Amino acid sequence: MTREAPAPTAAHTADAALALGDDALVLSHRLGELMGHAPVLEEEVALANIALDLLGQARILLSMAGDEDELAYLREERAFRNVQLVEQPNGDFAHTIARQLYFSTYQHLLYDRLAAGRSPFAGLAAKAVKEVAYHRDHAEQWTLRLGDGTETGHERMGRACTALWRFTGELFRPLDGLDLDPADLEPAWLESVGDILGRAGLAVPDGPRTGAWTAGAGREGLHTEPFGWMLAEMQHLHRSHPGATW
Amino acid sequence: MATAAAHQTARTHGSAGQEGDIDADDTYQRVFDATVAADERIEPRDWMPDAYRATLVRQIAQHAHSEIIGMQPEANWITRAPSLRRKAILMAKVQDEAGHGLYLYSAAETLGASREDLLDKLHTGRQKYSSIFNYPTLTWADVGAIGWLVDGAAITNQVPLCRCSYGPYARAMVRVCKEESFHQRQGYELLLALSRGTTEQHAMAQDAVDRWWWPSLMMFGPPDDESAHSAQSMAWKIKRHSNDELRRRFVDICVPQAESLGLTLPDPDLKWNEERGHYDFGPIDWTEFKEVLKGNGPCNEQRITQRKAAHDEGAWVRESAAAYAAKHSTRTGVEQA
Numbered sequence: 001m002t003r004e005a006p007a008p009t010a011a012h013t014a015d016a017a018l019a020l021g022d023d024a025l026v027l028s029h030r031l032g033e034l035m036g037h038a039p040v041l042e043e044e045v046a047l048a049n050i051a052l053d054l055l056g057q058a059r060i061l062l063s064m065a066g067d068e069d070e071l072a073y074l075r076e077e078r079a080f081r082n083v084q085l086v087e088q089p090n091g092d093f094a095h096t097i098a099r100q101l102y103f104s105t106y107q108h109l110l111y112d113r114l115a116a117g118r119s120p121f122a123g124l125a126a127k128a129v130k131e132v133a134y135h136r137d138h139a140e141q142w143t144l145r146l147g148d149g150t151e152t153g154h155e156r157m158g159r160a161c162t163a164l165w166r167f168t169g170e171l172f173r174p175l176d177g178l179d180l181d182p183a184d185l186e187p188a189w190l191e192s193v194g195d196i197l198g199r200a201g202l203a204v205p206d207g208p209r210t211g212a213w214t215a216g217a218g219r220e221g222l223h224t225e226p227f228g229w230m231l232a233e234m235q236h237l238h239r240s241h242p243g244a245t246w
Numbered sequence: 247m248a249t250a251a252a253h254q255t256a257r258t259h260g261s262a263g264q265e266g267d268i269d270a271d272d273t274y275q276r277v278f279d280a281t282v283a284a285d286e287r288i289e290p291r292d293w294m295p296d297a298y299r300a301t302l303v304r305q306i307a308q309h310a311h312s313e314i315i316g317m318q319p320e321a322n323w324i325t326r327a328p329s330l331r332r333k334a335i336l337m338a339k340v341q342d343e344a345g346h347g348l349y350l351y352s353a354a355e356t357l358g359a360s361r362e363d364l365l366d367k368l369h370t371g372r373q374k375y376s377s378i379f380n381y382p383t384l385t386w387a388d389v390g391a392i393g394w395l396v397d398g399a400a401i402t403n404q405v406p407l408c409r410c411s412y413g414p415y416a417r418a419m420v421r422v423c424k425e426e427s428f429h430q431r432q433g434y435e436l437l438l439a440l441s442r443g444t445t446e447q448h449a450m451a452q453d454a455v456d457r458w459w460w461p462s463l464m465m466f467g468p469p470d471d472e473s474a475h476s477a478q479s480m481a482w483k484i485k486r487h488s489n490d491e492l493r494r495r496f497v498d499i500c501v502p503q504a505e506s507l508g509l510t511l512p513d514p515d516l517k518w519n520e521e522r523g524h525y526d527f528g529p530i531d532w533t534e535f536k537e538v539l540k541g542n543g544p545c546n547e548q549r550i551t552q553r554k555a556a557h558d559e560g561a562w563v564r565e566s567a568a569a570y571a572a573k574h575s576t577r578t579g580v581e582q583a
Contacts, residue, residue: 029325032325032337037555037559039556039557040560041351044314044344048338048341052337055334055337058330068330069329145570145571148570148573149566149569150565153563153565153566237326241444241446245443246328246329246331
């Protein structure tokens with residue numbers, strides 16, 4: 001299955017850095033929206049912690065591609081390269097957790113491989129893999145507690161896992177500039193997520209893992225409707241003061 | 247000073263089960279008084295007067311409530327922070343506040359209160375939180391003004407609490423104050439960047455300081471002659487300085503800081519008094535203070551509504567976690583036994 005990886009160029013590295021940086025930036029922002037709204041105080045701390053880790057990753061990755069603030073605040077929706085999964089609204093706590101489970105499982109597999117490689121991402125990945133292992137554990141523990149807790153928890157967690165399933169295929173699209181093919185991570189991802197859902201007493205969703213017209217769309221700058229609203233809020237102040245420093 | 251033996255006796259008996267034993271209570275009271283007089287710490291298992299316990303539960307709970315309600319005005323700007331560096335700083339700060347809330351609820355629990363019950367009292371308005379968090383954050387500069395002024399006032403209040411007679415509260419304060427000092431410097435630095443920035447940024451900073459100055463002075467509480475709990479709290483060494491003394495200390499610190507920020511403070515009466523060696527300042531609008539405390543401030547309704555909504559909407563999550571824990575403790579019960 002492994003493709004013959006083309007020799008990465010500096011431009012490819014920047015593209016990949018942008019894609020991975022946008023993933024982390026956008027998910028961090030979504031988690032930041034939850035501060036002051038968590039179901040229990042310990043989760044205020046945990047979600048903020050995850051958001052901060054992701055923001056830290058985003059800042060390093062975006063800086064590999066250019067100026068972090070210019071890239072975060074002055075690009076329009078069509079220029080963002082994040083996968084659609086991370087831009088999905090928080091929804092209820094089960095949606096937040098399902099999104100986190102899918103994404104952190106992917107990120108853990110990805111960083112683990114990148115850390116072992118020799119690409120420009122190896123250093124960042126070596127540090128980040130420890131953070132995302134914690135994120136994955138947090139999502140796993142909550143998936144178990146919601147899936148295998150009350151009937152309401154089970155029902156909501158099942159619904160969230162199904163609703164977000166269609167965004168998971170995009171994670172494994174090829175990304176030039178990495179010394180790996182994300183498709184190679186897919187079997188391990190399916191096994192890991194399947195195992196956690198199984199232990200939570202939840203069925204693995206059986207719907208398609210990509211939308212009919214949207215295969216790989218986020219990486220090409222095609223996003224879902226809620227994303228534009230997110231950027232409007234995120235960029236408003238920065239754009240209102242062109243050239244200012246903060 | 248109490249004898250070591252009497253001290254030990256008192257320390258190994260709780261207040262429960264001692265009703266009606268007047269001689270014993272009297273001894274415990276003397277040991278307690280001696281411990282406080284010697285600047286030693288009262289610990290959770292020590293005997294303490296019921297009123298001391300009640301005062302501490304009230305004060306620590308309200309302090310904890312202030313930390314978690316205080317997350318809201320700042321979290322209001324997380325999604326709009328104008329640079330990634332500022333966004334990271336703000337997120338870390340709001341996270342710290344949640345952590346401070348957790349330490350403080352734990353400290354209150356050492357006195358026999360339960361976090362659940364205290365939160366319920368907050369949600370139903372039976373316990374209060376700091377009046378300052380009923381003011382809105384209208385611009386990004388408000389985040390800086392809160393860091394500089396509100397955290398600055400909090401530190402002025404809290405540093406003496408590191409020597410408070412109740413051990414768990416004093417120890418929580420040591421940790422809280424370290425983090426708060428860091429936040430305060432970050433707030434100052436944020437305002438400095440704005441003050442030295444564009445004309446619009448400078449105006450934004452000045453406007454924020456104009457709106458937060460007086461509410462920050464109100465954080466020290468009513469004037470000494472109207473402060474209901476002060477005398478007793480000072481006798482118990484829960485409180486070390488009077489409201490007016492701390493307020494005066496805060497003003498003395500802020501005036502030169504405002505000068506180096508290149509910002510003014512909105513008080514025409516503010517001037518150095520050579521004789522007293524302090525700044526004189528204008529009268530505080532105590533009517534506004536009382537209205538805010540009564541629930542009629544700009545954001546009282548909004549703050550409690552959001553806090554209650556987070557709690558109520560999270561009920562199914564907490565219930566599911568509890569059900570999971572119960573299920574799995576039953577399943578592994580044999581191994582544990």
